[in-house]
Amino acid sequence: MTQPEALEGRIADALAAGDLAAAATEGIRGYGRELLRYLGSLLGDEDAAGDAFAETCAKIWRGLADFRSDSSFRTWLYQIVTRRALNKLHRGRNTGSLNLLAENPDPGPEPAAAAERNFAADAVTDALAALPFPQRAAVVLHHFEGLSYADVADVTHSSVPAVRSQLFRARRTLGTKLQQWR
Amino acid sequence: MSGPSPGRQQSRLFLTSPALACGAEVDLLLEQIADGRGADLDAHQRLCVHCQAAITEFTAIWKPVAELASMPVPAPPSLTDAVMSHIRVLVRDV
Numbered sequence: 001m002t003q004p005e006a007l008e009g010r011i012a013d014a015l016a017a018g019d020l021a022a023a024a025t026e027g028i029r030g031y032g033r034e035l036l037r038y039l040g041s042l043l044g045d046e047d048a049a050g051d052a053f054a055e056t057c058a059k060i061w062r063g064l065a066d067f068r069s070d071s072s073f074r075t076w077l078y079q080i081v082t083r084r085a086l087n088k089l090h091r092g093r094n095t096g097s098l099n100l101l102a103e104n105p106d107p108g109p110e111p112a113a114a115a116e117r118n119f120a121a122d123a124v125t126d127a128l129a130a131l132p133f134p135q136r137a138a139v140v141l142h143h144f145e146g147l148s149y150a151d152v153a154d155v156t157h158s159s160v161p162a163v164r165s166q167l168f169r170a171r172r173t174l175g176t177k178l179q180q181w182r
Numbered sequence: 183m184s185g186p187s188p189g190r191q192q193s194r195l196f197l198t199s200p201a202l203a204c205g206a207e208v209d210l211l212l213e214q215i216a217d218g219r220g221a222d223l224d225a226h227q228r229l230c231v232h233c234q235a236a237i238t239e240f241t242a243i244w245k246p247v248a249e250l251a252s253m254p255v256p257a258p259p260s261l262t263d264a265v266m267s268h269i270r271v272l273v274r275d276v
Contacts, residue, residue, distance in 0.1 A: 033254075120246035121253075143216060144251040168209040171216055175197050178243050 004074070007031075011073045020064045027073055028057050034145050035081050041140040042085040044129040056084050071154050078147070078155040082137060089133065127177040135170035138163050196239065202232040215240045216247070 007030040014023035035056065040049040059080055067076055128136055137156055141147045142163075147155065152163045201207050206226070211233065214220060220241045227233040 121250050124246050124250045143247065164213075167213070167216075171209070171212040172197055174247065175212065175240065175243050178246060179197065 008072055008074065012069065015064070015067065015069075020061070023073075024057075024061050024064055027060060027077060031074055031077050032057075035077060038078070038140050038145060039081060039085055041125070041128055041144065042082070042133070042136060043088060044125075048088060052081070052084050052088055056081050059084065072151070075147070075151050075154045078141065078145075078151075079157075082155055085137075086133065123178055124174075127174050130177070131170055131173060134158075135166045135173070138166040139170045139174070142167060196236050202236055204230050204232040206230070206233050206236075208236070211236055212240055212244075215244050218248070 007026065011023050011026045011030075014020075014026060032053070036049060036053050039052045039056075040046060043049050043052060056077075060077065063080065067073065071079075128139065131139065134156065138152055141152045141155060142149065149160045149163050149167075152158070153160050156163065158166075196202060196208055199208060202211075204226070214222070215237060220237055223233075223237075227237065
């Protein structure tokens with residue numbers, strides 16, 4: 001059994017036993033970091049991502065009783081997070097940049113190489129932030145968080161061909177921008 | 183004379199065209215590389231200079247995206263407190 005399967009299994013066991021607190025704790029502990037990164041990429045702002053994450057955790061807690069196991073718990077979490085991010089963006093569009101690499105406290109033994117990676121990370125995060133929301137969500141969900149096309153379609157209430165099409169356009173845009181940076 | 187190198191100009195062309203000179207679809211090549219299958223060349227790609235040049239160029243372009251995606255995600259120290267304060271309100275309301 002893989003690590004994600006084991007996590008999903010523990011969450012399912014907790015839900016079956018009616019232990020919502022244990023299920024929420026497992027879900028937030030197991031998927032919290034990737035959800036936070038996803039929110040950061042969507043919102044482009046670390047504080048907004050932190051706020052949205054905290055609100056999402058509360059929503060997860062509240063919504064657990066309604067969770068239906070026709071999708072994975074992970075997919076369900078991403079659905080909640082995506083809705084939350086969209087709400088935040090509608091309230092006030094934020095186009096700032098979140099440089100995830102710059103938050104890494106250990107640049108490693110080669111500062112020049114680390115600085116180069118930070119420039120590259122800036123270029124990627126800026127290029128991501130400029131993508132339309134559906135393309136940005138698809139790129140982060142698939143390429144950063146490893147969701148399949150089918151799971152991305154579930155999260156975004158879309159179809160696999162539509163997700164593929166969003167990714168086709170996003171890769172060309174990212175490719176063009178990153179090529180200019182190089 | 184300064185300006186983009188011929189290779190760079192050619193790859194700009196790749197990214198704005200639906201297909202390479204050999205007929206290979208650019209979107210499918212990008213998908214192959216972005217999904218980490220750039221080394222899995224099919225029979226045509228093993229022999230085609232257009233595909234090989236595009237794959238080399240796209241792989242280099244996509245590298246920073248793949249590196250960023252593989253980085254660990256740091257959590258702000260204040261986040262746990264923020265999450266717990268939301269949860270405490272909910273628990274009080276139950």
